[in-house]
Amino acid sequence: APSIHHAPVTRFAPAPTGLLHLGHLVNAVYVWGLARRHNGRVLLRIEDHDRGRSRDHFESAILDDLEWLGLEPDEPPIEALRHGPSPYRQSDRASRYAEVIAGLRHRGLVYPCRCSRRDIADTAVAARGAETRYPGTCRDHRPDPDEAVGSRVIMEPGEETFIDVLLGTQRQDPARQCGDVLVRDRLGQWTYQIAVTIDDWDQGIDLVIRGEDLLSSTGRQIRLARLIGRPDPPTFLHHPLVLKPSGEKLSKANRDTGLAELRQAGVSPETLLGEAAFRGGLLEEARPLEVEELPGLFG
Template identity: 45%
Template sequence: MPYIGRFAPSPSGPLHAGSLVAALASYLDARAHGGTWLLRIEDIDAPRTVPGADRVIMRQLQTLGLRWDGEVLWQSQRDAAYRQAMDALAARGLVYGCACTRREIVENHAALEKARGARQALLDGERPYVGTCRNGLPPGRQARAWRLRVPPGEESFIDRWLGAQRQDVAHAVGDFVLRRADGLWAYQLAVVVDDAAQGVTDVVRGADLLSSTARQRVLARLLGARPPRVMHVPLILDPATGLKLSKQNHAPALDLARPVEQLGLAWRALGFGPIAADTPARFLAEAIPQWARRYKG
């Protein structure tokens, strides 16, 4: 299949050093495979969207020489597609309403652990949903969110950076949300629907999203889509706090007065040696064949 990759930033602020590592890796992998590189603006989470940040991100990418192919897709314009996907799942009995609050989810999981007499290792600190509303809402309660009935079984896949991975989604995550209590579409549904619609064959992104991969693969197959290959690249950590650089942690925007320097820092974070270049175009022309020798195939 022809290679189709994508970079999908959330417009909650400008790109920073951490997001550039993911963008650069995604771009290089697409170009090394002679493929298409798409840009998707994941603005589905309206409360976190900063007006104008999408255009800032696009200008940053262009300044860095990371030019995408085709038209940009905005998730905020995709409501009908997400609704159609959820309706298709609901018609098969795979969706149900859930009345649980965040506090109740934590308390119900703690009660289950106590009953079992054993603690469960948490996935990125996330409490699995224990299925409280799976067989119907409690008396007097109304649905706040809508969840997917996750089938039993282990999901296995090969990550092109991290190697063999496996996860029992039903156990580690539980039935996950497709539409949130605030009425917004959940990231997990939106990303799977959009990857399928755009024909994405390969996803290269930060390692913080590795824990979402298994559930996205489960959902993709339930929607009749082929899950893309994945590569999860290292995160950039703040040396002062040890936390990943992110917009939520107030990571500074890229200094685009020196775009080649910014590309070089991201390149070295991906495990490569220095490149001598005076423009982004020349830098990328050197980087693409080096990436291909290591990661093509």
């Protein structure tokens, strides 16, 4: 597996659709720890592309939690996100996404799609445990101009191969996995896949650190990145999810307990950082951990 290059630029990118919990904190420990270990930078990005579920009060709570934990991003300053629009907030970047997709449409790589999730579920034979593949219904059948339509980017058959820092060589064929990728839904909202791909390129992200649950998205994001003109994909590291049982002190806290709630219950930042490092497989047993100790978890 590749080692992490010197001075990487990575990101912590929560969605303000709920409070931060221990699962997010495991990711933060990897992000800040590895970035500091390799003299890199951490960007904070608010992934609020899902306008239906994102809430301003969740964004505020996320910023409060990070300040309390002592996890300061290199960019942007947390205060800047509190005051007005930011290029690090997805809902403030709609015009940029539209510009990129217009370029793909001009090249004949995007088509309108009227299918709902239900339509796709009804036509697709989903293999057990596998994701539902879009069968290409609208690729050749263009919807009426008056219909509410989303947009899809064509995925031609072919494998994307990448080497994950922890998991080694991975091969994914987006055309077989998911079919043509939805980049804008029927409500006009930009989707996760295209928003993060454009953001990572524009923001110079060359190391993506995230949970194993997002491994299956990587091939299609590498493909999308190439289609929009990014020559070299970032390095990817997918870490284990929170699976370990908790230490005594936090036995009441399941994976979904908000950090804010634990903070109000009197749990210290150091206890939470240690718990996250333990659950992420970075400590043999849970013990309090200072922010300054995070780089040392990585050799």
